[in-house]
Amino acid sequence: MTLLDQVCSIVGPGNVLTAAADQESYLEEERGLYHGAALAVVRPGSTEQVAAVVKACAEAGIPMVPQGGNTGLCGGGVPSEDGRSVVISTERLNRIRAVDAVDFTLTAEAGCVLASLQQAADDAGCLFPLSLGAEGSCRIGGNISTNAGGTNVLRYGNTRDLVLGLEVVLPDGQIWNGLKSLRKDNTGYALQHLFMGAEGTLGIVTAAVLKLFPRPADIQTALVAIPDPDAALHLLGRARRASGDAVTACELIPRIGLELGVRHVPGVRDPFDAAHPWYLLLELSSSRPGGLREALEDLLAAAFEDGLALDAVLAESGDQRLAFWRLREAIPEAQKKEGGSIKHDVAVATSKVPEMIRRCTVAVEEALSGVRVVAFGHLGDGNTHFNLTQPVDADRQAFLADWGRMNRIVHDIVVEMGGSISAEHGIGRLKVEELAHYKAAVDIDLMRRIKSAFDPRGLMNPGKVVPPLP
Amino acid sequence: MTLLDQVCSIVGPGNVLTAAADQESYLEEERGLYHGAALAVVRPGSTEQVAAVVKACAEAGIPMVPQGGNTGLCGGGVPSEDGRSVVISTERLNRIRAVDAVDFTLTAEAGCVLASLQQAADDAGCLFPLSLGAEGSCRIGGNISTNAGGTNVLRYGNTRDLVLGLEVVLPDGQIWNGLKSLRKDNTGYALQHLFMGAEGTLGIVTAAVLKLFPRPADIQTALVAIPDPDAALHLLGRARRASGDAVTACELIPRIGLELGVRHVPGVRDPFDAAHPWYLLLELSSSRPGGLREALEDLLAAAFEDGLALDAVLAESGDQRLAFWRLREAIPEAQKKEGGSIKHDVAVATSKVPEMIRRCTVAVEEALSGVRVVAFGHLGDGNTHFNLTQPVDADRQAFLADWGRMNRIVHDIVVEMGGSISAEHGIGRLKVEELAHYKAAVDIDLMRRIKSAFDPRGLMNPGKVVPPLP
Numbered sequence: 001m002t003l004l005d006q007v008c009s010i011v012g013p014g015n016v017l018t019a020a021a022d023q024e025s026y027l028e029e030e031r032g033l034y035h036g037a038a039l040a041v042v043r044p045g046s047t048e049q050v051a052a053v054v055k056a057c058a059e060a061g062i063p064m065v066p067q068g069g070n071t072g073l074c075g076g077g078v079p080s081e082d083g084r085s086v087v088i089s090t091e092r093l094n095r096i097r098a099v100d101a102v103d104f105t106l107t108a109e110a111g112c113v114l115a116s117l118q119q120a121a122d123d124a125g126c127l128f129p130l131s132l133g134a135e136g137s138c139r140i141g142g143n144i145s146t147n148a149g150g151t152n153v154l155r156y157g158n159t160r161d162l163v164l165g166l167e168v169v170l171p172d173g174q175i176w177n178g179l180k181s182l183r184k185d186n187t188g189y190a191l192q193h194l195f196m197g198a199e200g201t202l203g204i205v206t207a208a209v210l211k212l213f214p215r216p217a218d219i220q221t222a223l224v225a226i227p228d229p230d231a232a233l234h235l236l237g238r239a240r241r242a243s244g245d246a247v248t249a250c251e252l253i254p255r256i257g258l259e260l261g262v263r264h265v266p267g268v269r270d271p272f273d274a275a276h277p278w279y280l281l282l283e284l285s286s287s288r289p290g291g292l293r294e295a296l297e298d299l300l301a302a303a304f305e306d307g308l309a310l311d312a313v314l315a316e317s318g319d320q321r322l323a324f325w326r327l328r329e330a331i332p333e334a335q336k337k338e339g340g341s342i343k344h345d346v347a348v349a350t351s352k353v354p355e356m357i358r359r360c361t362v363a364v365e366e367a368l369s370g371v372r373v374v375a376f377g378h379l380g381d382g383n384t385h386f387n388l389t390q391p392v393d394a395d396r397q398a399f400l401a402d403w404g405r406m407n408r409i410v411h412d413i414v415v416e417m418g419g420s421i422s423a424e425h426g427i428g429r430l431k432v433e434e435l436a437h438y439k440a441a442v443d444i445d446l447m448r449r450i451k452s453a454f455d456p457r458g459l460m461n462p463g464k465v466v467p468p469l470p
Numbered sequence: 471m472t473l474l475d476q477v478c479s480i481v482g483p484g485n486v487l488t489a490a491a492d493q494e495s496y497l498e499e500e501r502g503l504y505h506g507a508a509l510a511v512v513r514p515g516s517t518e519q520v521a522a523v524v525k526a527c528a529e530a531g532i533p534m535v536p537q538g539g540n541t542g543l544c545g546g547g548v549p550s551e552d553g554r555s556v557v558i559s560t561e562r563l564n565r566i567r568a569v570d571a572v573d574f575t576l577t578a579e580a581g582c583v584l585a586s587l588q589q590a591a592d593d594a595g596c597l598f599p600l601s602l603g604a605e606g607s608c609r610i611g612g613n614i615s616t617n618a619g620g621t622n623v624l625r626y627g628n629t630r631d632l633v634l635g636l637e638v639v640l641p642d643g644q645i646w647n648g649l650k651s652l653r654k655d656n657t658g659y660a661l662q663h664l665f666m667g668a669e670g671t672l673g674i675v676t677a678a679v680l681k682l683f684p685r686p687a688d689i690q691t692a693l694v695a696i697p698d699p700d701a702a703l704h705l706l707g708r709a710r711r712a713s714g715d716a717v718t719a720c721e722l723i724p725r726i727g728l729e730l731g732v733r734h735v736p737g738v739r740d741p742f743d744a745a746h747p748w749y750l751l752l753e754l755s756s757s758r759p760g761g762l763r764e765a766l767e768d769l770l771a772a773a774f775e776d777g778l779a780l781d782a783v784l785a786e787s788g789d790q791r792l793a794f795w796r797l798r799e800a801i802p803e804a805q806k807k808e809g810g811s812i813k814h815d816v817a818v819a820t821s822k823v824p825e826m827i828r829r830c831t832v833a834v835e836e837a838l839s840g841v842r843v844v845a846f847g848h849l850g851d852g853n854t855h856f857n858l859t860q861p862v863d864a865d866r867q868a869f870l871a872d873w874g875r876m877n878r879i880v881h882d883i884v885v886e887m888g889g890s891i892s893a894e895h896g897i898g899r900l901k902v903e904e905l906a907h908y909k910a911a912v913d914i915d916l917m918r919r920i921k922s923a924f925d926p927r928g929l930m931n932p933g934k935v936v937p938p939l940p
Contacts, residue, residue, distance in 0.1 A: 189667065
């Protein structure tokens, strides 16, 4: 029996896709950076089926590529071009196994779409706080495997902080059952943290127990015009203190980000009469009813006096709140329409964000005349999407050819400042070389040792995350 | 040059303790369960000295035992009796390197006493929330290595959730520098999470960047008399929702715990006129001034109506608050004075705590007539110290001889319920066999593979955490 026959007998022939047209959407990377090839795309319907498929592939020596919603931004979920791999899609593992409002937990299979989990939590009077641009199509297994970030990290943590338990199929097909609802468990090494952020190189996440929180009853959102990112830092600290640490989003937006949004994205408009150099989208939320509005108004009144705020609008309705968020979320889309973009997903200590933006801006403008810096993002996490838009009227391809050179300039500064070259998007395939360049030898060595310990034959998502031996 | 000469040349002869009297306090386990022996106790004064000592020991093939405040409850920090090991104490690594109230971070060396970090945070207008009984003498490196829990986990997480970055000396003497202040960093495997909870078996934590939080401005504490643990669960859920998730402690106390405290511990008194079966110590705190008192009063008013609360006292002063806490903290001390205690540090899903207490109580009472169950602890984390006090007038030694049998009864039920046999105290030496008994073979195998990958010669804290091959 060939491997494909074996796999068909496990998942049924309808769930083994071999025709090019059927495979198409599984092989193309989100931004079009990679287009892989696969022996087959397999869609198991249960953890046991995943385990059986992995065991069969392992015995046949066939590389495996786990895939969730295929929304990753670093190519971690697409196979290489050689066509030797089997893609294992989790999309049929889409049952919510339990929602428990007493425990504040939700147990879900890996293929559940993030938005469906947010909805299930909401239906139970709770909040599942993970929130990011792709939430309508990304799947929780991918979120976990990449330790996804998003807009609520400041208050609720990264994905790894939202996971209580995991179930994982190991590279040899064994099932690791860590699917527990425990808030404290000090019985040995933190295996589940290894799988989170490993981008499927150590095993395939098949299910998880997630933390829920009380659903907010009071949400206050302000768009604040500010003189510079330093002011944003001070506002953030004041807001955390005044609100009982209820700042659930703190997004920095540069003038150019707003301008591009207004120019290219329908429905985006500037709520202020005058132009301001920077904006801060500040959102407070709490399940305690009342009080945040006053806290926010007091905060802003003091900020005007101290010159930290130039102008501000508070959302008076849910629609107005969404309009503020749209202004923030429109930036990547607007950049795309404005021409080529070179992207960086960097983090430094929160207090160093202003310095990082200043230094990197000077450096890239010196290196490429006319380049337009669009630095925005999750100020509260020290995470900036330091994106570059091509000079006006420049050639798009010529600009994009500078990707590596620009990356090196920005990443050199970020790393010198103790920062991260991939704050929330991961390494995947896109940043493996960059990782090898910047990580200390001892880090790379430890990663290789772990990879060998879990996957001695290197069959699980090969070529991702762990730099190959030189 | 002998190893000891070498080590003396690294740290200075005054920091190499070989006389029995000098070594004494480093060799005795907190509860007197173990008394180890050591070639020497070495006290390095810097990370570089730790690295050099480890390198020298590794080259000489000498086992090493990292030690912080030596307050662990499972023998993880004391050497074995064979006298072949070197104890490496972190006590001289006691500098606070930085406190940053803008970043909300504190950078400390491993030997800093926990209470000194709490104080440093407070001095900067911030909170470092880790809090536990031994805080006056335990050291942060030990807290990190054991992933310590304590009373604030419900709101702020376990120690691993409070750590942004780590510096670790690996078993071969290399320094792993993960000492970063990043709130997002997805560049490869979560190495720092492996070191946390590994109890020094994968390396020695030498420094850490810790998360700070806004300092509470409003603290409200209530002692609530309740009919049973189920009522506590409902109160917890309501309190989380009503307070904006500001419940920072939720401690369950049984009638017998209060009685023993009143009997044995000076200053502990029962604040109620009548006797009640159970009590809940509920604390809300927030940096947002005002509002929690009203929330708590409303909550209790509703609870009286619904029969969830039988009586309640709200702390009217800081002293009264401390008296409530003293009532809770007195339980272990009071148990000690009442006779022999057999202890369990177990966790189940929060919603299953009442069932766990019921089932375990029936089982141990059946197995040993007259045994007195004192089940108390961190209800909000699902973590119960299910402790047994000897029957009245029983022989202490005969009772303690039942330790293993009682453990088996309790742990069987807890594991069957998907729980943990060591919620916050870790494995150390005390629970290695218990771990081997209860963990799945695949878990133990993965732990051994990791241990071999990091410490192939098994020199770093041997005999702890990882069960030996049979």
